[in-house]
Amino acid sequence: MVGTSIFLTWSIWTYEPEYDPFEQSSEFIKIKSDVQIVSDVIKPVSILFHGNGQHFQTSSPVEINEMENEFLQWRFSGLKEVSVKRLQRKFDDFVHEDGSIEIEFSDDIPISLYKTVLNIRDKEVPKFSFDRIIIKQKDIGGNESAVYFVSYDREKVYQGLVDSKKLRNFMDSFYRGSYDKHPEYVAETINSKRTLFVPENPVEINKLEYYIDYLDIGNLKMRYLVFEVRSPGIGFGR
Numbered sequence: 001m002v003g004t005s006i007f008l009t010w011s012i013w014t015y016e017p018e019y020d021p022f023e024q025s026s027e028f029i030k031i032k033s034d035v036q037i038v039s040d041v042i043k044p045v046s047i048l049f050h051g052n053g054q055h056f057q058t059s060s061p062v063e064i065n066e067m068e069n070e071f072l073q074w075r076f077s078g079l080k081e082v083s084v085k086r087l088q089r090k091f092d093d094f095v096h097e098d099g100s101i102e103i104e105f106s107d108d109i110p111i112s113l114y115k116t117v118l119n120i121r122d123k124e125v126p127k128f129s130f131d132r133i134i135i136k137q138k139d140i141g142g143n144e145s146a147v148y149f150v151s152y153d154r155e156k157v158y159q160g161l162v163d164s165k166k167l168r169n170f171m172d173s174f175y176r177g178s179y180d181k182h183p184e185y186v187a188e189t190i191n192s193k194r195t196l197f198v199p200e201n202p203v204e205i206n207k208l209e210y211y212i213d214y215l216d217i218g219n220l221k222m223r224y225l226v227f228e229v230r231s232p233g234i235g236f237g238r
Contacts (some may be wrong), residue, residue, distance in 0.1 A: 010136075012075070021094045023226075029079060032151070038104075042105070042109055042113070043068065045104055046064075046104045047059075048063060048101070048197065049101055049102075049174075050101075055186070056183065057197060057199075066174075070174075071133070072119075073119070075119045075120055076120045076147070076160035077120070078158065079111075079126060079158060079160045080164070081128070081158050082148070092194070095134065100134055100135060100137065102134050103133040104131065105130075108131045111125060111126075111127070111128075111129065111130065112125070115159050116169070128149070128157065128158050129151055131150070131153075132152060133147060135147055135148075135170065144162060144163060144164055145160060145164045147159065147160050147167070152194075183199055184199075185198060186198055186199075194216065
């Protein structure tokens with residue numbers, strides 16, 4: 001019985017089904033199986049550019065990574081809540097204002113988690129969550145300028161101060177000419193508190209194929225066989 005158990009176990013572990021060939025290509029995205037840091041897991045999903053009453057958007061991972069690499073180098077200070085009423089405008093108008101870049105995340109992110117990614121100089125940081133970061137061209141001036149952290153559903157706005165020179169360089173690199181590089185989106189009012197942006201024209205979706213790193217099961221085979229030999233009372237032949 002022990003011999004039969006070992007034979008069946010070996011047959012199962014050595015069985016190799018036929019798979020379609022998978023050719024390597026630079027277009028394939030490798031999925032990492034090791035431990036990831038916060039900046040690898042929590043990333044923006046899209047970028048909106050608002051200007052002259054028009055709206056343009058990109059979801060390109062390459063462009064998003066370029067922008068993220070820039071704003072992750074900024075040093076933030078003076079994080080505090082900002083009253084939208086004091087800004088003397090409607091919340092939705094403030095969020096989607098002309099002359100701004102809106103960096104969107106898929107869900108609310110606690111600042112207590114994301115501060116491990118951002119360079120925040122404050123010793124104490126207020127507790128809040130946000131789902132977008134907004135940079136406004138008109139608010140850039142002096143030595144330091146405001147960058148806004150917004151929770152859209154909760155209608156909460158927080159701001160942090162960043163070196164104005166870095167913000168100007170950021171806007172020059174990514175905002176200028178954005179309407180020539182990205183598809184236009186149209187603002188659709190869902191209700192009094194929410195605006196949805198939809199493509200003005202059909203959008204072509206990239207087709208991607210994924211593969212998983214090769215897993216050497218040799219070690220698993222040997223460990224299982226050792227377990228079978230040491231525990232003859234347990235196996236497929238019993």
